[in-house]
Amino acid sequence: xxxxxxxxxxxxxxxxxxxxxxxxxxxxxxxxxxxxxxxxxxxxxxxxxxxxxxxxxxxxxxxxxxxxxxxxxxxxxxxxxxxxxxxxxxxxxxxxxxxxxxxxxxxxxxxxxxxxxxxxxxxxxxxxxxxxxxxxxxxxxxxxxxxxxxxxxxxxxxxxxxxxxxxxxxxxxxxxxxxxxxxxxxxxxxxxxxxxxxxxxxxxxxxxxxxxxxxxxxxxxxxxxxxxxxxxxxxxxxxxxxxxxxxxxxxxxxxxxxxxxxxxxxxxxxxxxxxxxxxxxxxxxxxxxxxxxxxxxxxxxxxxxxxxxxxxxxxxxxxxxxxxxxxxxxxxxxxxxxxxxxxxxxxxxxxxxxxxxxxxxxxxxxxx
Amino acid sequence: xxxxxxxxxxxxxxxxxxxxxxxxxxxxxxxxxxxxxxxxxxxxxxxxxxxxxxxxxxxxxxxxxxxxxxxxxxxxxxxxxxxxxxxxxxxxxxxxxxxxxxxxxxxxxxxxxxxxxxxxxxxxxxxxxxxxxxxxxxxxxxxxxxxxxxxxxxxxxxxxxxxxxxxxxxxxxxxxxxxxxxxxxxxxxxxxxxxxxxxxxxxxxxxxxxxxxxxxxxxxxxxxxxxxxxxxxxxxxxxxxxxxxxxxxxxxxxxxxxxxxxxxxxxxxxxxxxxxxxxxxxxxxxxxxxxxxxxxxxxxxxxxxxxxxxxxxxxxxxxxxxxxx
Ligand SMILES: Cc1ncc(C[n+]2csc(CCOP(=O)(O)OP(=O)(O)O)c2C)c(N)n1
Ligand SMILES: [Mg+2]
Numbered sequence: 001x002x003x004x005x006x007x008x009x010x011x012x013x014x015x016x017x018x019x020x021x022x023x024x025x026x027x028x029x030x031x032x033x034x035x036x037x038x039x040x041x042x043x044x045x046x047x048x049x050x051x052x053x054x055x056x057x058x059x060x061x062x063x064x065x066x067x068x069x070x071x072x073x074x075x076x077x078x079x080x081x082x083x084x085x086x087x088x089x090x091x092x093x094x095x096x097x098x099x100x101x102x103x104x105x106x107x108x109x110x111x112x113x114x115x116x117x118x119x120x121x122x123x124x125x126x127x128x129x130x131x132x133x134x135x136x137x138x139x140x141x142x143x144x145x146x147x148x149x150x151x152x153x154x155x156x157x158x159x160x161x162x163x164x165x166x167x168x169x170x171x172x173x174x175x176x177x178x179x180x181x182x183x184x185x186x187x188x189x190x191x192x193x194x195x196x197x198x199x200x201x202x203x204x205x206x207x208x209x210x211x212x213x214x215x216x217x218x219x220x221x222x223x224x225x226x227x228x229x230x231x232x233x234x235x236x237x238x239x240x241x242x243x244x245x246x247x248x249x250x251x252x253x254x255x256x257x258x259x260x261x262x263x264x265x266x267x268x269x270x271x272x273x274x275x276x277x278x279x280x281x282x283x284x285x286x287x288x289x290x291x292x293x294x295x296x297x298x299x300x301x302x303x304x305x306x307x308x309x310x311x312x313x314x315x316x317x318x319x320x321x322x323x324x325x326x327x328x329x330x331x332x333x334x335x336x337x338x339x340x341x342x343x344x345x346x347x348x349x350x351x352x353x354x355x356x357x358x359x360x361x362x363x364x365x366x367x368x
Numbered sequence: 369x370x371x372x373x374x375x376x377x378x379x380x381x382x383x384x385x386x387x388x389x390x391x392x393x394x395x396x397x398x399x400x401x402x403x404x405x406x407x408x409x410x411x412x413x414x415x416x417x418x419x420x421x422x423x424x425x426x427x428x429x430x431x432x433x434x435x436x437x438x439x440x441x442x443x444x445x446x447x448x449x450x451x452x453x454x455x456x457x458x459x460x461x462x463x464x465x466x467x468x469x470x471x472x473x474x475x476x477x478x479x480x481x482x483x484x485x486x487x488x489x490x491x492x493x494x495x496x497x498x499x500x501x502x503x504x505x506x507x508x509x510x511x512x513x514x515x516x517x518x519x520x521x522x523x524x525x526x527x528x529x530x531x532x533x534x535x536x537x538x539x540x541x542x543x544x545x546x547x548x549x550x551x552x553x554x555x556x557x558x559x560x561x562x563x564x565x566x567x568x569x570x571x572x573x574x575x576x577x578x579x580x581x582x583x584x585x586x587x588x589x590x591x592x593x594x595x596x597x598x599x600x601x602x603x604x605x606x607x608x609x610x611x612x613x614x615x616x617x618x619x620x621x622x623x624x625x626x627x628x629x630x631x632x633x634x635x636x637x638x639x640x641x642x643x644x645x646x647x648x649x650x651x652x653x654x655x656x657x658x659x660x661x662x663x664x665x666x667x668x669x670x671x672x673x674x675x676x677x678x679x680x681x682x683x684x685x686x687x688x689x690x691x692x693x
Contacts, residue, residue: 363610365512
């Protein structure tokens with residue numbers, strides 16, 4: 001049990017957090033000071049939003065499952081910070097970080113968690129089902145691995161429409177054993193689709209460490225070779241490294257319309273969900289070690305302090321603002337109304353919500 | 369009016385919609401080069417090319433999921449399942465993803481996908497290839513299911529399905545593929561959720577869908593000729609949405625109902641129809657509602673027995689006489 005599960009890849013062991021060797025990579029070196037600060041701000045906002053969520057959950061206001069992203073922020077932040085107009089994303093149920101990264105507001109995100117009509121999905125999706133298609137964010141999916149074919153389809157559509165774009169389809173390390181993921185890999189490579197499968201390897205699928213779940217040739221990404229696909233591994237605590245290596249995959253998608261599997265080593269600080277007391281499958285020491293050595297938000301803060309992009313004062317301001325924003329979102333969620341009973345039967349069918357002479361449906365479609 | 373087969377009607381529907389809307393894509397196993405496992409898509413590759421008519425690997429969860437994802441961005445995929453029986457390996461995509469995404473996104477996303485293919489028994493291929501999942505699928509809000517019985521309906525429903533902005537699952541029937549019927553030359557659709565009275569009568573209403581309609585029409589003829597009974601046959605055409613009014617209007621006229629379907633009896637479509645009639649037309653009934661379904665067992669291979677397992681003319685006639693007794 002003491003085996004450090006995250007550090008499955010030898011590269012990861014060798015490199016504790018420190019100055020990023022990817023700071024000088026063109027995608028990072030070309031960032032303006034303001035862009036760097038904005039990226040740090042987004043990471044801090046994800047962190048504070050979720051830490052606020054814990055309190056609201058403990059107050060009993062968030063039902064069901066709440067899967068926190070704390071510890072994994074640099075993955076969503078690094079990858080999504082590179083995306084343009086025709087780049088899309090889709091992920092599993094650990095989806096808050098991605099939502100905030102694409103520009104969803106804390107209010108709509110928080111209100112969704114508490115099941116309010118002002119939530120991003122009007123209280124119909126919950127924590128696992130965030131959506132913002134206007135920001136190219138296609139969810140938020142609750143079935144492990146089920147989103148991989150959808151992401152492949154989004155990439156197919158981008159290609160069909162003749163656009164230079166991509167889809168980043170995120171999943172956990174446990175998802176790689178789902179048949180749907182393998183089927184998606186095959187189709188993506190067979191049809192040269194601009195999809196990037198991002199495996200967020202946080203070492204565990206629920207209480208099952210990666211060693212106990214997955215047979216692999218040294219790392220999970222290498223399975224791509226079986227499908228004649230490019231792959232890479234990334235240290236996920238280092239947002240610069242995430243950006244540098246994702247940029248290569250993105251270029252491959254944009255220029256050659258080819259897929260990639262990226263495995264990003266990362267770690268979650270809390271239980272699988274809030275329902276997981278986190279006592280049976282890993283040591284507290286292991287969490288502590290990662291937090292101390294590789295916290296992605298602190299690592300980037302250090303990086304920017306040493307670059308003199310950030311000052312301690314500015315960092316404090318950014319973090320305080322993020323906390324205040326999360327507090328306000330909590331109040332917004334509290335004060336928002338629930339959906340109504342009549343709302344239960346809305347948004348099931350487009351044709352039903354838009355019935356008119358031109359719609360193709362008649363008859364009874366919602367039954368008593 | 370041209371007389372064409374059910375298969376040709378489906379193909380014509382797809383061809384016309386491919387021409388009308390360049391977002392329509394046909395996808396499935398053997399649909400392109402092989403011309404379709406049942407030749408429904410024959411000639412389409414030649415006419416529309418490989419961008420529009422796409423062969424997939426045997427990977428139902430993968431390619432159906434891909435179609436669903438593409439539909440979210442505005443592509444209108446028409447996915448062929450070689451048999452609806454094979455949908456079970458893609459159940460998560462078909463139900464959880466296509467059926468729920470509009471709801472879970474609070475109406476932000478819709479999924480205009482068509483999944484089509486044969487869903488029938490009676491072909492002597494055993495239990496794994498003989499499923500009729502219309503009731504299973506129609507029990508999920510978010511999903512639409514239609515079961516055409518004639519070439520006219522096959523074409524009209526297929527075109528409506530392709531233009532529909534929700535997931536529509538079209539259940540065809542290999543035994544009907546060669547059936548011929550009149551189909552208009554001009555553009556038309558059969559709206560989803562509109563039943564069709566395929567035969568007028570006064571003494572008994574038979575409600576059926578899919579090939580059971582054809583069986584019921586034959587039985588109605590015998591009942592008329594040999595027993596002097598006037599039978600009305602209501603073809604549901606669409607399972608969800610369901611045309612409750614046409615069913616109820618017929619029952620109000622005949623006061624007796626026999627429900628015929630190829631499903632197994634437990635939780636079949638007709639369980640819902642029977643509930644509907646008793647809840648909204650109870651006082652109109654002069655006799656209990658009866659059902660003819662497939663005998664409740666996995667589909668038997670032996671052809672002679674399979675013909676008896678499924679609703680056939682003799683069983684429908686016998687059960688009709690019980691309702692009329
Ligand atoms: C098909 C399916 N099986 C099981 C579950 C229950 N479940 C939800 S998340 C999870 C663990 C997945 O772990 P991983 O893919 O590593 O992602 P992580 O939670 O670490 O982000 C399990 C077993 C599910 N949601 N879907
Ligand atoms: Mg994991």
